[in-house]
Amino acid sequence: MRLRLNRRWGRLNVSALSLACLSWPAGAHASGAAVAASASATPGSTGAAVTSMAARLPDWIDSGSTVFWLGAGCVIGGLAMGVMVSLFVQQRGRLQRRREELKRVRRERARLSALLNAIPDPMYFKDASGAYEGCNPAFERAVGLTESELIGRRDADLPNPPGWVDTQSDGRSLVWQNDDSGSDAQSRCLDVLSARVRDDDDEYLGQVAIARDVTQLQRATEAARRAATVYEHCGEGIMVIDHQLRICDVNPAMVAMIGHDRQTLLGKRPLLLRDSEQDPEKLRALWAQVEATGKWSGEVTERHKSGDSIPMWATFVKVPSPSGDPEQVQYLSVLTDISRIKQTEAELLHQSLHDALTGLPNAALLRDRIARQVGNAQREHTCVAVLYIDLDGFRDVNDIAGHAAGDQVLLTAAARFANVTRLSDSVARVGSDEFVVVLSGLVDEETAMRLGDRLIQAMDEPIVIDHHRFNVGASIGLALFPADGTHVDELLRNAEVAMVRAKLHARGSVQAYRPELTQAVQHRFELTHALRQANEAAQFRIEYQPQVRLSDGQLIGAEALLRWRHPTRGPISPADFIPLAEETGLIIPIGRWVLEQACAQVARWQGQEGKPQQVAVNVSARQLRQPDFIETLDYILAETGCPASALELEVTESLLLEDAEQAISLMTRLHKRGVRVAIDDFGTGYSSLAYLKRMPVRTLKIDRSFVHELGSDANVNAIARTVIVLARSLNLDVLAEGVETMEQAEWLRREGCDWAQGWYYGRPMLAEDFVVTPPPEPLRRAPVKRLQLA
Numbered sequence: 001m002r003l004r005l006n007r008r009w010g011r012l013n014v015s016a017l018s019l020a021c022l023s024w025p026a027g028a029h030a031s032g033a034a035v036a037a038s039a040s041a042t043p044g045s046t047g048a049a050v051t052s053m054a055a056r057l058p059d060w061i062d063s064g065s066t067v068f069w070l071g072a073g074c075v076i077g078g079l080a081m082g083v084m085v086s087l088f089v090q091q092r093g094r095l096q097r098r099r100e101e102l103k104r105v106r107r108e109r110a111r112l113s114a115l116l117n118a119i120p121d122p123m124y125f126k127d128a129s130g131a132y133e134g135c136n137p138a139f140e141r142a143v144g145l146t147e148s149e150l151i152g153r154r155d156a157d158l159p160n161p162p163g164w165v166d167t168q169s170d171g172r173s174l175v176w177q178n179d180d181s182g183s184d185a186q187s188r189c190l191d192v193l194s195a196r197v198r199d200d201d202d203e204y205l206g207q208v209a210i211a212r213d214v215t216q217l218q219r220a221t222e223a224a225r226r227a228a229t230v231y232e233h234c235g236e237g238i239m240v241i242d243h244q245l246r247i248c249d250v251n252p253a254m255v256a257m258i259g260h261d262r263q264t265l266l267g268k269r270p271l272l273l274r275d276s277e278q279d280p281e282k283l284r285a286l287w288a289q290v291e292a293t294g295k296w297s298g299e300v301t302e303r304h305k306s307g308d309s310i311p312m313w314a315t316f317v318k319v320p321s322p323s324g325d326p327e328q329v330q331y332l333s334v335l336t337d338i339s340r341i342k343q344t345e346a347e348l349l350h351q352s353l354h355d356a357l358t359g360l361p362n363a364a365l366l367r368d369r370i371a372r373q374v375g376n377a378q379r380e381h382t383c384v385a386v387l388y389i390d391l392d393g394f395r396d397v398n399d400i401a402g403h404a405a406g407d408q409v410l411l412t413a414a415a416r417f418a419n420v421t422r423l424s425d426s427v428a429r430v431g432s433d434e435f436v437v438v439l440s441g442l443v444d445e446e447t448a449m450r451l452g453d454r455l456i457q458a459m460d461e462p463i464v465i466d467h468h469r470f471n472v473g474a475s476i477g478l479a480l481f482p483a484d485g486t487h488v489d490e491l492l493r494n495a496e497v498a499m500v501r502a503k504l505h506a507r508g509s510v511q512a513y514r515p516e517l518t519q520a521v522q523h524r525f526e527l528t529h530a531l532r533q534a535n536e537a538a539q540f541r542i543e544y545q546p547q548v549r550l551s552d553g554q555l556i557g558a559e560a561l562l563r564w565r566h567p568t569r570g571p572i573s574p575a576d577f578i579p580l581a582e583e584t585g586l587i588i589p590i591g592r593w594v595l596e597q598a599c600a601q602v603a604r605w606q607g608q609e610g611k612p613q614q615v616a617v618n619v620s621a622r623q624l625r626q627p628d629f630i631e632t633l634d635y636i637l638a639e640t641g642c643p644a645s646a647l648e649l650e651v652t653e654s655l656l657l658e659d660a661e662q663a664i665s666l667m668t669r670l671h672k673r674g675v676r677v678a679i680d681d682f683g684t685g686y687s688s689l690a691y692l693k694r695m696p697v698r699t700l701k702i703d704r705s706f707v708h709e710l711g712s713d714a715n716v717n718a719i720a721r722t723v724i725v726l727a728r729s730l731n732l733d734v735l736a737e738g739v740e741t742m743e744q745a746e747w748l749r750r751e752g753c754d755w756a757q758g759w760y761y762g763r764p765m766l767a768e769d770f771v772v773t774p775p776p777e778p779l780r781r782a783p784v785k786r787l788q789l790a
Contacts, residue, residue: 116136117136117137119136119138119210120138121138121210121211121212121213122135122136122138122139122141122142122162122210122211123135123136123138123139123208123209123210123211124136124139124150124165124208124209125206125207125208126206126207126208127205127206128204128205128206129154130154130155131151131152131153131154132150132151132152132153132154133151133206134147134151135147135150139162142162143158143160143161143162144159144160145158162211163175164190164192164211165209170194170195170196171193171194171195172191172192172193173192174189174190174191174192174214174218175189175190175192175211176188176189176190187215188213188215189213189214189215189218189219190211190212190213190214191211191212191213191214192209192210192211193209193210193211193212194207194208194209194210195207195208195209231251232251232252233252234251234253235253236253236334236335236336237250237251237253237254237257237258237312237334237335237336237337238250238251238253238254238332238333238334238335239251239254239270239332239333239335240330240331240332240333241270241273241330241331241332241333242329242330242331243326243327243328243329243330245269245270245273245331246267246268246269247265247266247267247268247269247270248266248330249266250262250265250266254335257302257310257335257337258302258303258304258305258310259304259305259306260305270302270333271302271303272300272301272302272312272314272335277301277302277303278300278301282298286298286316290316290317290318290331291318294317294318295315295316295317295318296314296315296316297313297314297315297316298313298314299311299312299313299314299338300312300313300314300335302335310337310339311337311338311339311342312335312336312337312338313335313336313338314333314334314335314336315333315334315335316331316332316333317331317332317333317334318331319331319332352364353365355428355429357407357410357411357429358410358411358414358429359414360414360418360427360428360429360435361426361427361428361429362428362429362430363428363430365428366426366428366430366436366438367488367492369426369428369438370384370386370426370438370488370491370492371488373438373440373481374481374486374487374488374491376440377440377481377482378482382440382441382443383441383443383444383480383481383482383483384438384439384440384443384480384481384491385438385439385440385443385445385447385448385451385478385479385480385481386436386437386438386478386479386480386481386491386492386495387436387437387438387439387448387451387452387455387476387477387478387495387510388434388435388436388476388477388478388479388492388495388496388498388499389417389434389435389436389437389455389474389475389476389499390433390434390474390475390476390499390503391409391410391413391433391434391435391459391472391473391474392472392473392474392475392503392507392508393470393471393472393473394406394409394410394432394433394472395433395584395585396470397409397465397470397472398585399585399626400468401465401466401468401470405465405466405468405470408463408465409463409465409470409472410429410433412463413435413459413472413474414427414429414435416458416459417435417437417455417458419458420451420454420455420458421437421439421451424440424441425437425438425439425440426438431529431532432532436492436495437451437455439451443480444480445478445480445483445512448478448480449478449510449512452476452478452510453510455474455476456473456474456476456508456509456510459472459473459474460473473507473508474508475499475502475503475506475507475508475509475511476499476502476509476510476511477494477495477496477497477498477499477500477501477502477510477511477512477513478495478498478510478511478512478513479491479492479494479495479498479512479513480512480513484513493525493526494513495513496525496529497513497525498511498512498513498514499511500524500525500528524580527572527576527577527580528580528584530566530569531564531577531580531581531584531586532584532586534564534566535586535589535590539564539565539566539567540562540563540564540590540593540594541563541565541766542560542561542562542563542594542597542598542601542766542767543560543561543563543764543765543766544558544559544560544561544601544612544615544764544765544766544767544770545558545559545561545757545758545762545763545764545765546558546612546757546761546762546770546772546773547559547612547614547616547735547755547756547757547761548755548756548757548761548772549754549755550745550748550749550753550754550755550756551749551754553761553774555610555611555612555772556612556613556614556755557612557613557614557615557616557648557755558612558614558615558616558770559615559616559617559618559650559757560594560597560598560601560615560616560617560618561574561764562574562578562590562594562618563764564577578620582620582622585622587620587622587623588622588623588626591619591620591623592623592632592636594617594618595617595619595632595633595636596636596639596640598615598617598647599615599636599637599640599642599647600640600642601615601767602614602615602642602646602647603640603641603642603643603646606643606646610771610772611770612770613646614645614646614647614648614676615646615647615648616648616649616650616678617647617648617649617650618650618680619649619650619651621651621652624651624663624666625662629666630666630669630670633670633673633675634673637673643674644673644674644675645674645675645676647675647676648675648676648677648678648698648699649670649675649676649677649678650678650679650680650701651663651667651677651678651679651680652679652680652681653679653681653682663695664694664695667695667696667697668696670696671696676698676699677695677696677697677698677699678697678698678699678700678701678735679692679697679699679700679701680701681701681703682700682701682702682703682723692730693730697732698732698733699732699733699734699735699755700723700726700727700732700733700734700735701734701735701736701737702720702723702724702734702735702736702737702753703737703738704737704738704758705738706719706720706723707720707736707737707738707739707744707748707758708738708740710743710744710747710748711743711744711747717747720736720748720751721751724751724752724753728752733754733755734752734753734754734755735753735754735755735756735757736748736753736755736756736757736758737756737757737758738757738758739756739757739758739759739760739761740758740759740760741760742760744758744760745760760773761773
């Protein structure tokens, strides 16, 4: 700015001096040059220069010329003074404008600084070399340094440089970085906007950049993207409804579910919300709950484009408007097609109420139907007849031809009974070979007896299965409402009691219930029925009683004992239910279950100290007569991992009386497999010593009835002593059952008995509770008698 003023000032001086020289004579060049030289001096010396020039005027200038020159000097001085005043005014104006410009720049800079400081996002300025020129407070907090500490430094010089700074970048980018400043490190997403600064000549001056934390926005965007993906690909139908219950949007699953395209559905009210399709009371309750709690879930019915009804499970959620405008309220509905669930429920309901083999109603549905018929009979003063049918000879079918043939017999019987009865009557299967027929209407005992005779006649024709002809009959018991009972259970119980009497006294007949039937028959009937249910409801359990060596009291094994605890009757003695199981044939599945459980348990006990390494299991003669008994035993041993030597089968003497040769053959096969065989309750039956010598038996068990009277009855002592001597002569082991006192144990040990079991050594207990009770006092070993038969 000063250079421009000097030049202008020089031009003005030169112009003034040129004007003065024009009035000089031609010969006065020297003086003119001097004047010109003087005129080129500084403006402050103008008056002095004029005086000096006038003093050096040549002599030829006369006095008239002097006045001229004085006038000329005054003019020149005035001009110079005017120029100086003009320059002063201009300079003052420029200074004033300069001050105003500086004020404006300061105000703009203050506003810009306040703006930058108010920006919550970190921002910085760098020069061309990458050194910081400035930043805002947010950037200071990000790097932990003040602006004065940052200026002139580069990222490499900072102790905590920001990870999003990139001098070479230009434009917008998303940068994810880990935030380790807090107690729990989390990743942050920064939206970085950077730009290079260039001047008018496109010269690179530096970089400016700003970063914004958009982590929440980015996560919300990702969540919205995921929600949109779920909305599009979800298998459930999703529907958005406005406040007027018109469809705003549906997802593809909803379109596929009801068969209509999206454009057809938009703007219409869903069928499931129309009073014509739903129960109006249900819809009112739906919207009342949605308005009260914001949510409702329940079952609704939608209609497919084809017209088929679709059961759905719907959830309605109220979505309030952010502004609170009720007209902006929307409802979100999520619908699940439950057609398959409904179908499965119907199938399961049918299965739970019908017999799987015959398709007839089972006991549960039968009870419901009897209750309905009883209710109708009470209102109409009529009767209801209940006929309880049991097939005669059905067990032989299973034993001879197997269970597949038995199933065919049951199917044939069910079909024949259904053909005899009316459509209004009910035929149900309530047991293995038991059926119940319910008659309603105007029936009496005579009418019911005639129907019973027809049911028996329907079974007269033999049933042919795989070239086998089976003559299967029927025994029927009859009970009438209200004469023989007023409740369902009472009618069924009395009808079954009458059926039991028919099987015991006159098979193939119909017996009506009479109150004089004995309590014993009723008890037997109830116990038989409960036994069948116990086998199906897993009410049995196995307890183990220790078997110890008398010589030193060491544990050598355990006997597996079957126990039955009825849910209402409590514990039931094996003496009561084992004979019934033998008679009904339930001993076959029960005995197999006992074998499986005992073998599996002793396999788990192998190698465990203080646990039996051998288990004894009672098997009935009917089990041993099964043609596949050996194969079944082999399968159980292999499946459970039980060593054959760890299993002892206890059989009774009755097996020898029925078919001794077959029994010897069976026991020989067991012996070859390493399975021990013991004769249980020896001495209580009729034993053949000849057969006993031939049989591969390893152990004789003295019955508890002898052990109980040891020491008090000389005859019992003699019998027990004889059994021990007999076993020694045949090289067999002897085990005494029911040892309860130390005197009994001492007598048996003294007489040479090998093993003992009883409460003296431990009561029967569950496998997890098994422990041997040590005798109160150790038995002293006395000389053992070794008696031999001559």
